[in-house]
Amino acid sequence: MSELSKILEAILFVAGEPLQIAALATALEVTELEISAAADELASDYDYHRRGICLKRFGTHIQLSTRADYAPQIEKLLQPIQKQSLSQAALETLAVVAYKQPVTRLDIEAVRGVKCDYSVQSLVNKGLIEEVGRKEALGRPILYGTTDAFLSHFGLASLEDLPQPPEPEKDEEPLVP
Numbered sequence: 001m002s003e004l005s006k007i008l009e010a011i012l013f014v015a016g017e018p019l020q021i022a023a024l025a026t027a028l029e030v031t032e033l034e035i036s037a038a039a040d041e042l043a044s045d046y047d048y049h050r051r052g053i054c055l056k057r058f059g060t061h062i063q064l065s066t067r068a069d070y071a072p073q074i075e076k077l078l079q080p081i082q083k084q085s086l087s088q089a090a091l092e093t094l095a096v097v098a099y100k101q102p103v104t105r106l107d108i109e110a111v112r113g114v115k116c117d118y119s120v121q122s123l124v125n126k127g128l129i130e131e132v133g134r135k136e137a138l139g140r141p142i143l144y145g146t147t148d149a150f151l152s153h154f155g156l157a158s159l160e161d162l163p164q165p166p167e168p169e170k171d172e173e174p175l176v177p
Contacts, residue, residue, distance in 0.1 A: 001045060004030065004038040009064070018061035018152060058151040059158060086126075093119035094128060098150070098162060102132050102143035120144065128153060 007028065012019065021039075025032045039062050043055040046067075056065045066074055086094065093116050096108045108116050123129040124144075132145035146159070156162065 002038060002041060004028070004034060005041045005045075008035065008038045009042055012055070012062065012064040016064075018056075018058050018063040018148060021060055021062060024062075056152070056155075057157045059148040061148050061152070063152070087119070087122075089114075089116070090119045090122055094123055094146075094150070097123070097129050097144050098146050098159070099165060101145040102135075103145075104135055104141040104143055106141060108144075 008024065011024065021032050021035050025035045028035070039055055039057070045051075046054045050067075050069075052067055052070055053064050054067050056063050089112075092112055093108055096111045097103055100107065100111070105116060105120055108120065120129070124131075127147055127149040129144045129150065130147050131142050133143045134140040135143050150156075151158065
């Protein structure tokens with residue numbers, strides 16, 4: 001394993017949270033490509049040896065994480081406090097933002113058919129969506145998009161990993177006797 005991979009492993013272990021590849025490259029005075037190569041080397045080593053930890057990518061961030069295979073044993077020992085789950089309204093709002101971003105609150109309401117002020121604010125507070133700009137329209141409404149925390153929460157490397165939405169059902173032909 002390269003010296004850079006070992007250094008990267010130590011930094012990610014101590015940080016405990018996702019770190020930006022660009023920030024790591026700057027701090028270690030190497031290129032982002034070298035950081036990505038070192039991260040790939042770490043990930044391959046963890047996967048080859050089926051280690052208890054793995055390296056995850058979330059957009060432009062990387063993080064050490066426990067291997068999902070061992071979650072039952074970890075939970076058994078640590079008995080983590082149950083995190084508050086997202087409400088159905090928040091999940092629906094998040095889905096609209098994820099698939100249609102950048103999107104305004106009014107665009108979300110047009111899809112959902114109900115007000116979504118509380119859901120949008122809740123998702124912003126949780127760090128799952130963020131303001132990504134302003135729409136060039138009357139009143140210049142806020143445009144929202146997902147964050148790297150969204151990718152991390154749902155175990156996605158990028159938005160391309162989102163499942164494809166189901167095709168709308170075609171109108172069935174009426175049966176003619």
